[in-house]
Each structure stands twice: as structure tokens, then as C-alpha cells.
Amino acid sequence: MSQNEPAPSSRAYVHDRCEQPTVVSDTAFSTVASPLAGVEQTYCNACKDMFAVKEYRWADSGETLPDYYQRHAGGATAIDRFIASRHSIIAAFVVSVVVGIATAALFYFFLKEGLMAAVFLGIGAGFLSLIAMGTILISFLTPMVHRRVCKVSDPRHLV
Numbered sequence: 001m002s003q004n005e006p007a008p009s010s011r012a013y014v015h016d017r018c019e020q021p022t023v024v025s026d027t028a029f030s031t032v033a034s035p036l037a038g039v040e041q042t043y044c045n046a047c048k049d050m051f052a053v054k055e056y057r058w059a060d061s062g063e064t065l066p067d068y069y070q071r072h073a074g075g076a077t078a079i080d081r082f083i084a085s086r087h088s089i090i091a092a093f094v095v096s097v098v099v100g101i102a103t104a105a106l107f108y109f110f111l112k113e114g115l116m117a118a119v120f121l122g123i124g125a126g127f128l129s130l131i132a133m134g135t136i137l138i139s140f141l142t143p144m145v146h147r148r149v150c151k152v153s154d155p156r157h158l159v
């Protein structure tokens with residue numbers, strides 16, 4: 001499917017146990033459509049609970065989610081999967097906390113700022129770091145990995 005067309009806004013999958021469809025849209029759709037996101041469980045609207053992805057198939061194609069992930073993620077490396085999963089965001093958060101603490105320590109111990117000013121600067125540096133890394137991950141690295149592995153930058157284009 002051409003990447004120039006807008007991505008579909010939603011897709012439905014069917015849960016094997018109850019045979020009922022659930023429509024996913026927005027972020028939930030992007031996540032569940034990504035063969036690299038490492039999704040293990042997803043929500044069934046009828047059962048009102050999370051179940052393993054192997055219990056679901058796409059309503060339109062009939063393909064199970066694990067088969068779809070396998071088919072589109074053939075050339076993915078561990079690093080590709082890390083970048084496209086939420087683990088990279090968690091890692092960016094941890095790094096930002098460290099950056100914030102290091103910045104506060106630098107201002108307090110070496111530049112002899114007051115404690116409150118140092119804490120404030122540390123929080124600011126941590127936030128900036130998280131925004132910068134989150135933007136790079138979400139807007140550049142993840143689409144790049146999807147384009148290389150799945151041939152589309154937005155996995156919602158995949159069928």
C-alpha cells in the first residue's frame with residue numbers, strides 16, 4: 001500500500017474465545033499494528049479483558065496477530081525491536097532522570113548554586129532531555145526502523 005495515502009484510522013481484530021470484534025484506533029492501533037512493538041497482550045471489548053495476541057486474528061484478512069507479526073518482522077534485529085518497543089521510551093526516561101540528577105549535582109556541588117535553584121535546573125534538564133529523546137525516538141528512529149524492516153514508516157499501513 002502506498003505511504004502517500006493517509007493511514008487507515010482503525011482496524012478490527014476478532015477474539016477467538018468469544019468470536020467478537022474489537023476496533024482499535026489511534027495509539028492502540030499503531031501499537032498493535034506494529035510487528036516490532038513486542039505486543040504480547042491486547043484488549044477484547046466483549047470480554048473486557050486482556051488476552052495473549054495468539055487468541056486474536058484480523059477481522060478483514062483472517063490472519064492471526066502472531067502470523068502477521070512474523071510475516072512483517074522477518075529482518076528485524078534486537079536493536080530494531082528495542083527502538084520500536086516501549087522499552088526504548090522507558091530507557092529514555094531513566095536516562096533523563098540521571099541527566100536531571102547529574103545537572104542538579106553539578107550546579108549544587110561544583111557551581112555552588114543554592115539547593116532549590118540546583119533542583120529546579122535539574123528538573124528542567126531532565127524534562128528537556130526526555131522531550132528531546134522522546135521526539136527523536138517517536139518521530140525519527142521508530143519510523144526509520146519500521147521503514148527498513150516493514151517497508152512502511154507507519155505500521156498502520158500494513159495489511
Ligand SMILES: [Zn+2]
Pocket residue numbers: 015017018019020044045046047048
Ligand atoms: Zn473476547
